[in-house]
Amino acid sequence: MTHKGYVRRRQSHQVRVDSVSIGGGAQVSVQSMTNTDTRDVESTLRQISELVAAGAHLVRVAVPDAEASRTLEQIVRHSPVPVIADIHFDHRLALMAISAGAAKIRINPGNFRSEHLDELVRAASEAGIPMRIGVNAGSLPGETVRELGVTADAMVQTAIRYIEMVQSSGFDQIVLSAKASDVPLTVEANEELARLTAYPIHLGITEAGTGRRAEIKSAVGIGHLLGRGIGDTIRVSLTGDPVREVEVARAILATWGLAPSGVNLVSCPTCGRCRVDMETIASEVGRRLKDVEGDLTVAVMGCEVNGPGEARHADVGLACGQGTGVVMRGGEIKRKVDEKDMVDELMREVHRHLQENPPEKCKDM
Amino acid sequence: MTHKGYVRRRQSHQVRVDSVSIGGGAQVSVQSMTNTDTRDVESTLRQISELVAAGAHLVRVAVPDAEASRTLEQIVRHSPVPVIADIHFDHRLALMAISAGAAKIRINPGNFRSEHLDELVRAASEAGIPMRIGVNAGSLPGETVRELGVTADAMVQTAIRYIEMVQSSGFDQIVLSAKASDVPLTVEANEELARLTAYPIHLGITEAGTGRRAEIKSAVGIGHLLGRGIGDTIRVSLTGDPVREVEVARAILATWGLAPSGVNLVSCPTCGRCRVDMETIASEVGRRLKDVEGDLTVAVMGCEVNGPGEARHADVGLACGQGTGVVMRGGEIKRKVDEKDMVDELMREVHRHLQENPPEKCKDM
Numbered sequence: 001m002t003h004k005g006y007v008r009r010r011q012s013h014q015v016r017v018d019s020v021s022i023g024g025g026a027q028v029s030v031q032s033m034t035n036t037d038t039r040d041v042e043s044t045l046r047q048i049s050e051l052v053a054a055g056a057h058l059v060r061v062a063v064p065d066a067e068a069s070r071t072l073e074q075i076v077r078h079s080p081v082p083v084i085a086d087i088h089f090d091h092r093l094a095l096m097a098i099s100a101g102a103a104k105i106r107i108n109p110g111n112f113r114s115e116h117l118d119e120l121v122r123a124a125s126e127a128g129i130p131m132r133i134g135v136n137a138g139s140l141p142g143e144t145v146r147e148l149g150v151t152a153d154a155m156v157q158t159a160i161r162y163i164e165m166v167q168s169s170g171f172d173q174i175v176l177s178a179k180a181s182d183v184p185l186t187v188e189a190n191e192e193l194a195r196l197t198a199y200p201i202h203l204g205i206t207e208a209g210t211g212r213r214a215e216i217k218s219a220v221g222i223g224h225l226l227g228r229g230i231g232d233t234i235r236v237s238l239t240g241d242p243v244r245e246v247e248v249a250r251a252i253l254a255t256w257g258l259a260p261s262g263v264n265l266v267s268c269p270t271c272g273r274c275r276v277d278m279e280t281i282a283s284e285v286g287r288r289l290k291d292v293e294g295d296l297t298v299a300v301m302g303c304e305v306n307g308p309g310e311a312r313h314a315d316v317g318l319a320c321g322q323g324t325g326v327v328m329r330g331g332e333i334k335r336k337v338d339e340k341d342m343v344d345e346l347m348r349e350v351h352r353h354l355q356e357n358p359p360e361k362c363k364d365m
Numbered sequence: 366m367t368h369k370g371y372v373r374r375r376q377s378h379q380v381r382v383d384s385v386s387i388g389g390g391a392q393v394s395v396q397s398m399t400n401t402d403t404r405d406v407e408s409t410l411r412q413i414s415e416l417v418a419a420g421a422h423l424v425r426v427a428v429p430d431a432e433a434s435r436t437l438e439q440i441v442r443h444s445p446v447p448v449i450a451d452i453h454f455d456h457r458l459a460l461m462a463i464s465a466g467a468a469k470i471r472i473n474p475g476n477f478r479s480e481h482l483d484e485l486v487r488a489a490s491e492a493g494i495p496m497r498i499g500v501n502a503g504s505l506p507g508e509t510v511r512e513l514g515v516t517a518d519a520m521v522q523t524a525i526r527y528i529e530m531v532q533s534s535g536f537d538q539i540v541l542s543a544k545a546s547d548v549p550l551t552v553e554a555n556e557e558l559a560r561l562t563a564y565p566i567h568l569g570i571t572e573a574g575t576g577r578r579a580e581i582k583s584a585v586g587i588g589h590l591l592g593r594g595i596g597d598t599i600r601v602s603l604t605g606d607p608v609r610e611v612e613v614a615r616a617i618l619a620t621w622g623l624a625p626s627g628v629n630l631v632s633c634p635t636c637g638r639c640r641v642d643m644e645t646i647a648s649e650v651g652r653r654l655k656d657v658e659g660d661l662t663v664a665v666m667g668c669e670v671n672g673p674g675e676a677r678h679a680d681v682g683l684a685c686g687q688g689t690g691v692v693m694r695g696g697e698i699k700r701k702v703d704e705k706d707m708v709d710e711l712m713r714e715v716h717r718h719l720q721e722n723p724p725e726k727c728k729d730m
Binding site for chain 2: 005006007033034035036037038039044060061062063064068086088089108110111136137138139140150181183184185187188206207208209210211212213215216217219220221223224227237238239240242245247248251252255256257264265266267268269270271272273274278279282283286299300301303305306307309310313
């Protein structure tokens with residue numbers, strides 16, 4: 001029971017970040033950012049590998065000084081995915097990052113002096129790479145904040161002013177972002193940007209914080225905009241291991257059918273109606289499904305209310321009753337099982353399903 | 366930096382579930398469901414207390430048999446919040462639950478025989494309690510599925526048919542829900558229901574599954590509809606301890622400014638620019654903030670890009686640089702601090718802020 005046609009994506013220009021396209025109907029790409037010291041090539045490349053293994057299509061690295069712009073060259077050379085250079089304050093670092101082979105440059109209008117923009121645009125244009133104009137509510141230009149406060153309007157006007165300057169140099173390889181740690185503010189700014197321009201949009205809730213609350217905040221904010229068709233590449237920002245950012249990003253995309261769902265476990269919350277140890281069964285199934293590759297939905301249901309329906313519509317399902325259950329595959333009852341055999345029998349049918357429907361390789365890029 | 370005016374809530378009728386109003390501009394209420402055996406009064410009441418402590422405004426219990434409908438009476442009498450009876454298959458259980466004092470009844474059109482609806486509506490009307498017509502994609506009526514498949518249209522038509530039958534008896538104390546484990550399907554069905562009727566809507570993604578992925582799915586689905594103004598009461602469905610359902614529900618509401626935010630920690634994901642041990646600092650601040658009560662935003666930021674801006678706009682903030690940082694309160698720099706003193710000094714300002722802005726009591730209901 002999947003339903004992938006809901007999201008009607010906004011039409012946007014397409015830019016290419018080396019092998020990855022952003023916008024213009026391309027798959028929504030997942031990106032993350034290393035939190036290693038960029039001057040430490042080995043650690044940075046190791047973290048990039050972890051991010052790619054988790055499903056990142058693009059990785060951004062901070063380039064805070066000249067030494068980092070030099071190590072960037074080696075990072076770019078050995079990274080399995082395109083590397084984006086994140087630049088603040090100093091346009092010379094941006095020029096060095098382009099020379100070092102960055103596949104895309106991110107600048108922040110809040111701290112990038114506009115008199116250097118022409119020079120940077122020329123360099124990006126010659127290198128054939130796009131530029132993200134990345135506005136953050138936490139670093140808007142001082143005069144804009146004094147005039148408009150920290151508002152969606154201030155974020156949008158800051159972006160538009162830079163877009164116009166960049167466009168006036170004949171450059172259109174632009175990606176936009178407008179991030180805040182506040183979700184309504186981020187949503188309002190992005191809806192307005194989406195209305196005013198046709199450039200691809202990079203989504204994120206910035207400085208979301210730590211733990212579960214940060215994940216939920218990101219899922220609500222990024223998920224809402226994606227549901228409205230807005231967003232061409234996404235980055236979840238969480239304090240901690242950036243691998244978690246990629247996992248959360250992919251789960252958000254899968255929820256809307258914008259990325260392969262992988263293994264989707266549907267399991268009921270259980271209630272006073274449940275007569276089997278559902279939580280143990282569902283957790284054990286979840287654990288065993290971790291190593292399974294492929295797109296499939298597995299339903300593990302505790303009672304006769306939604307059990308038969310969900311189990312029938314899943315690829316493989318288990319619907320429990322009074323200490324026993326039925327295992328289904330492809331909508332058909334395969335056998336009755338006792339509680340102790342439920343997980344084994346369900347997994348047997350999962351593997352049968354995968355034999356008959358082998359996972360496509362490299363479907364993901 | 367909060368921005369609570371984004372969501373324009375759909376106008377809906379209001380129903381009263383004992384002390385809690387649903388719809389008509391009332392605060393979006395959080396509900397959960399016990400997974401204890403309803404016949405075990407003590408365990409069920411203990412779980413209800415845990416759910417209420419976590420922030421549930423309403424609790425639902427399954428009433429799968431006559432014995433459960435008898436114990437329901439004691440549960441209702443001792444519960445600190447209104448108790449909703451969840452009924453499937455047997456209309457006599459619904460009648461018994463009403464006699465037992467349930468504050469609201471939930472029926473499922475997929476398994477409730479319509480010839481008993483008049484009798485049930487009369488009993489609910491006499492008891493002065495509302496009824497939820499709760500449609501699930503996993504338990505739609507067989508003939509509807511044969512005609513329309515498991516679609517948003519099938520879910521909406523099933524709800525509308527029951528609404529019309531209930532209305533024809535002059536009853537309008539109706540709450541609606543249309544849930545699926547698939548987010549786009551749930552969203553489409555609820556958008557259509559919101560367009561077609563003015564009854565309050567109960568939101569949920571049913572059988573979301575286990576672990577982080579289930580939380581993200583719920584946050585995206587429920588969060589998206591709330592962002593579009595749809596939803597008067599919400600229930601997050603997760604396999605496991607239902608307390609987690611309440612925590613996730615409250616985090617979703619707080620993200621949109623639809624519930625008190627409590628303590629909001631803004632912390633940066635760190636990058637190659639960061640020269641302090643941000644993850645340790647942010648985690649330690651998160652831990653110490655756990656026991657803090659009140660609505661406040663605390664920013665913990667790793668560098669000079671967004672640090673000063675976020676820290677200035679937070680109630681209390683820390684912006685780090687090269688091994689040192691500044692602590693801010695109310696937008697003003699209070700002092701420079703070394704890395705080892707950062708957490709202590711930040712917490713000192715948090716407590717000063719709370720002394721000057723004491724948390725309101727009982728603001729929540």
